[in-house]
Amino acid sequence: MSYPAEFLYTKDHEWVLVEADRATIGVTDYAQKELGDVVFVELPRVGDSVTAAQPFGVVESVKAVSDVFAPVSGSVEEVNSRLQDKPELVNSDPHGDGWLIRVRMTDPRGTEKLMAADAYETYLRETQTR
Amino acid sequence: MTSQADVALKRTALNTIHRAAGAKMVEFGGWEMPVEYSGITEEHWAVRRAAGLFDVSHMGEIEIWGTSSPELLQYLTANDIARLQIGQAQYTALVYPQGSAVDDCVVHRLDRERFLICVNAASTEKDFNWIMTHNVAEVGLRDASADYSQLALQGPKAIEILTRLTSADLPGLRTYWFTRAVCAGVEGLIARTGYTGEDGFEFYFPPEESERVWNAILDAGRTQGVVPAGLGARNTLRLEAAYPLYGHELDEETTLLEAGLGWICKFDKGDFIGRAALLAEREQGLKKKLVGFEMIERGIAREGYPVWIGGRPVGKVTSGSPAPFLQKNIGLAYVPPELARVGVGLEIEIRGKKVAAWQVALPFYKRAKSSAPAN
Numbered sequence: 001m002s003y004p005a006e007f008l009y010t011k012d013h014e015w016v017l018v019e020a021d022r023a024t025i026g027v028t029d030y031a032q033k034e035l036g037d038v039v040f041v042e043l044p045r046v047g048d049s050v051t052a053a054q055p056f057g058v059v060e061s062v063k064a065v066s067d068v069f070a071p072v073s074g075s076v077e078e079v080n081s082r083l084q085d086k087p088e089l090v091n092s093d094p095h096g097d098g099w100l101i102r103v104r105m106t107d108p109r110g111t112e113k114l115m116a117a118d119a120y121e122t123y124l125r126e127t128q129t130r
Numbered sequence: 131m132t133s134q135a136d137v138a139l140k141r142t143a144l145n146t147i148h149r150a151a152g153a154k155m156v157e158f159g160g161w162e163m164p165v166e167y168s169g170i171t172e173e174h175w176a177v178r179r180a181a182g183l184f185d186v187s188h189m190g191e192i193e194i195w196g197t198s199s200p201e202l203l204q205y206l207t208a209n210d211i212a213r214l215q216i217g218q219a220q221y222t223a224l225v226y227p228q229g230s231a232v233d234d235c236v237v238h239r240l241d242r243e244r245f246l247i248c249v250n251a252a253s254t255e256k257d258f259n260w261i262m263t264h265n266v267a268e269v270g271l272r273d274a275s276a277d278y279s280q281l282a283l284q285g286p287k288a289i290e291i292l293t294r295l296t297s298a299d300l301p302g303l304r305t306y307w308f309t310r311a312v313c314a315g316v317e318g319l320i321a322r323t324g325y326t327g328e329d330g331f332e333f334y335f336p337p338e339e340s341e342r343v344w345n346a347i348l349d350a351g352r353t354q355g356v357v358p359a360g361l362g363a364r365n366t367l368r369l370e371a372a373y374p375l376y377g378h379e380l381d382e383e384t385t386l387l388e389a390g391l392g393w394i395c396k397f398d399k400g401d402f403i404g405r406a407a408l409l410a411e412r413e414q415g416l417k418k419k420l421v422g423f424e425m426i427e428r429g430i431a432r433e434g435y436p437v438w439i440g441g442r443p444v445g446k447v448t449s450g451s452p453a454p455f456l457q458k459n460i461g462l463a464y465v466p467p468e469l470a471r472v473g474v475g476l477e478i479e480i481r482g483k484k485v486a487a488w489q490v491a492l493p494f495y496k497r498a499k500s501s502a503p504a505n
Contacts, residue, residue, distance in 0.1 A: 036154070036362070037171045039452045040430050042481075058481070060430050062170040062452050063362050084428075 003028065004095055008071065008111055009120035015095065016071040018111055023072050026099040027059065027090060030124055036061040038090040041083040043101055048076045050103055052110050057100060059090060072110040074103035142187035143279055143340035151358055159252030161188040164360040173363035174454040177326050181285035182359030183347050187337065190254030190275045195244040198267035203237065203245060206264055206403060208386055210396035214239045219306045219321055222394050224260055225404030229385035229411060233257045234376055236323060238308055246319070246334075248280070250376045264403070279337040283347055283356070284330030284367075286497075291351035292331055296320065300331070314346035315339075325364060327371025327495055369460065370453050372422055372493035378433060378448045379420060379462055387411055388464065390420045390492070418445065419470040422492040423478075424458050429485035431461035431478040438477040438484055439469050447478060453494060460494050461487075 007015040013031035017024040032038065040060040050056040055067035056076075079101050083089060090098040115123060139162040148155065153164035164185065166173060176182045194203065204211045209222035216239050224232035233253040238246040249257045258273045265271055283292055293300050298311035298320055308321035318335030335343060348356060365375070374380050379389050386395055387408055395408055425431060431450030436443050450461030465476070472491050477484040 034154075036166055037169050040428070062366060062454065063165065065430075065432060 003117040003120055005117045007095070007117060008114035009117065009123075010069060010071045010114060011123065012069045014069060014071050016111070016114065018072075018105070021074075021105045021108060022077070022102060023074060023105050024099050024102050025071060027068060027094055028120075029094050032091045032094045032098070035059060035066060035090075036063055038087045041087045041090065041100070043079045043083070044076050046076050046079060049106075050074060050076060050101070052107075059087075068100065070103075071114055072103065072105050073107050074105040074110075076101050077104050078102040140188070142185055143337040144185045144187065144344055147341060147344060148185065148358075153358070153360060156361070158361055159188060159250065161251055163188055164358070166360040166362040167358045170360070170362035170366060171454045173357055173359040174366050176355060176357040177285045177328055177359060177363060177367055178455045179286070180355035180357075181283060181287040181291055181330075181351055182326075182357055182363060183344070183351070184282040184284065184359050184361075184364055185279075185340075185344070186282050186332070186364075187279040187340070188251035189280050190249040190251055190257070190273070191278045191280075191334070192247045192249060192254070192258055192261065193245070193270070193272045193274045194247065194261070195241075195270040196268065197243055199243050199245060199269045202261070202265060202267065202269045204399065204402065206261060207235075207237065208391070208396065208402065208404065208408075209237075209394045210399040211237070211239075212399060213396075216241055217307055217309065219308055219323055221306070223380075223386060223391065224257055225386065225402065225408075226382065227403055227407060229387070229404045229407035230382050231376065231380045231384075231386060231389075231391075232260050232382075234374065234380055234391075236321075238319070238321065246274070248332075248334075253376060277336065278334045279340040279343070280332060280334050281340075281343060281347065282324055282326075282330060282332045283351075284324045284326040284359075285328050285356075287351065287354040287356065288328070288330040291347065291354055291356055292320075294350045295346055305329075314343045314350075316343050325371075325373055326367035327373070327493065328367075328497055363454075365449075366451055366454055369449050369451055369462070370456060370493070370495035372462065372495075374420075374462075375449065384418075384464070385411055385416075388416050388418050388420060416467045418464040419467040420448070420462060421465055421470045421489050422460065422462055422494055423476060423487045424460050424490045424494075425478065426475075426486040426488055429478065429480045429483075430459045431463075431480065431485075431487065436479040437463045437465060438479060439465065439474070443479075444469060444476075450478075456494055458494075460490075 042058040050070040148164040156165040207222040296313040316339040324330035437445040
C-alpha cells in the first residue's frame with residue numbers, strides 16, 4: 001500500500017489530512033500491520049480536546065494495547081463511530097474508512113514537525129532495516 | 131527493538147524460515163519467536179477447525195536417569211510418578227516448600243529409570259538448578275534443550291496430516307502417551323499432547339532436521355488447511371482452554387491449590403516438597419482462587435488490570451484477551467475464595483474505568499469428544 005501524498009505523518013505512525021483548520025487523523029498502514037488484527041478502538045468524545053504528541057485514544061489488537069498520539073492539537077469535531085462495531089476497518093482501510101477522529105486545529109503551525117509521505121517512507125525503511 | 135537485545139536472544143533452528151514466511155518476531159522467555167504469520171485470529175480458527183503448526187523449540191528439555199530417578203522426581207513433583215507408565219506423559223509441577231510452582235512441566239517416562247521433562251523456556255535453567263540442588267542420590271541429569279527441536283501440530287486434522295508422514299500408530303496413541311517414531315524421515319518422539327485445547331501432537335527431534343520436518347508437515351497438510359501458527363494464537367488458544375501459563379497464573383507467590391491445580395497434587399503418594407504446606411492450606415482454606423470471567427460491557431481485560439467486587443479492589447487479572455473462537459472478551463483472575471463463584475459479577479478496571487464482567491465456568495472452551503481413546 002502506498003502512503004498518500006496529501007497526508008502528513010508522525011514517527012508514531014499516525015497520519016493526518018489537513019484541510020484548512022480541520023484535521024482528519026488515523027493510523028498508517030505500517031501501524032495496522034504492526035498491530036495485527038484490530039479488535040477494539042477507544043476514541044475521545046466530540047468536544048474533547050487533544051494535544052499534539054499526547055495520546056488521544058487506544059487501539060487494541062488481539063495481542064496488545066497501543067496508544068494513538070495526536071499529530072496536532074485541537075478539539076474533536078467528529079469520531080468514526082463505525083469503528084465501534086467494525087474495528088477491523090483499521091486493518092482493511094487504514095488510510096480511508098479506518099480513520100479515527102476529526103479535529104478543529106487550535107494551532108495551524110502544529111504541522112511543522114510532521115513528515116511528508118516520502119520522508120515517512122524513508123523513515124520506515126530506516127526503522128525496518130535497523 | 132534495540133540491536134543489543136536482538137543479539138542476546140536465542141533463536142530456534144527455524145528462525146530464517148519464520149522470517150521468510152513473513153512472521154512477526156517477538157521476544158519470549160529469552161527467545162526470538164514468531165508471534166503471528168497470517169494473523170492471530172486466522173491462526174486460532176485454523177487450529178479449532180483444521181490444524182496449526184507451531185515451532186515450540188524454545189521449550190526446555192531436561193533428561194533425568196538412574197536407579198533413584200523415579201524417587202527424586204516423586205519427591206520434587208506434585209503428581210504421582212508411580213502411576214506413570216513407560217511411554218506415558220504426565221502434567222505436573224516442580225514445587226517449592228511453600229506450595230507454589232518452581233515451574234509446571236510435562237514428564238515423559240522413557241524407561242523405568244529414564245525421564246524427559248518438557249519445561250518452560252524461561253524457567254529451564256531455574257528448573258535444572260532446582261533439581262540438581264536436590265539430587266542427593268547421584269541421579270543423571272542433563273539440560274538437553276539444545277538437542278531438541280519441538281513442533282506442535284494441533285487441531286482436528288492433525289492426526290490425518292501426521293499419519294501421512296509416519297508409520298506410527300497415531301490413532302492407537304492415547305492422549306498423554308508418546309512413542310518413538312520416524313516422522314517425515316526423521317527419528318524422534320511423538321507425543322499426543324498440546325497446549326491448545328484441541329487434539330494434536332508434539333514432535334521432539336534433532337534440530338538439524340527442523341526445516342525438513344517443518345516443510346513436510348505444511349506440505350502434507352496443505353489440502354487440510356494447515357497453517358503455521360505463532361505464540362499469539364498459542365496464547366489465545368490456551369486461554370480459551372484455561373490452561374495456566376507460568377509467569378501469569380503461576381508464580382512463586384501462588385500455590386498449586388490457588389491456581390486450581392489440586393488435581394495434580396497427589397497427597398497419598400508419600401512425601402514431596404510442598405506437600406505439608408499444601409495440606410495445611412487445604413485444611414485452613416485458600417487465600418485466593420483463580421476464576422474465569424467474561425466481559426459484559428465493551429472492553430478487553432489485560433494482565434495486571436485490577437478486579438473489583440462490591441466497590442472494593444479484590445484482585446488482579448492474570449491473563450486477558452479477546453477469545454477469537456468464542457468471540458467474547460475473556461480473562462483469568464485471582465479473587466478471594468469467598469467471592470469466587472460462577473455467576474458472581476465483577477468489574478475490571480480498564481484505564482481508570484470500571485467495566486462490568488461476570489464469572490463463568492472453566493474451561494471457557496472444551497472441544498467435542500475427540501476420536502482419541504481416553505486415558
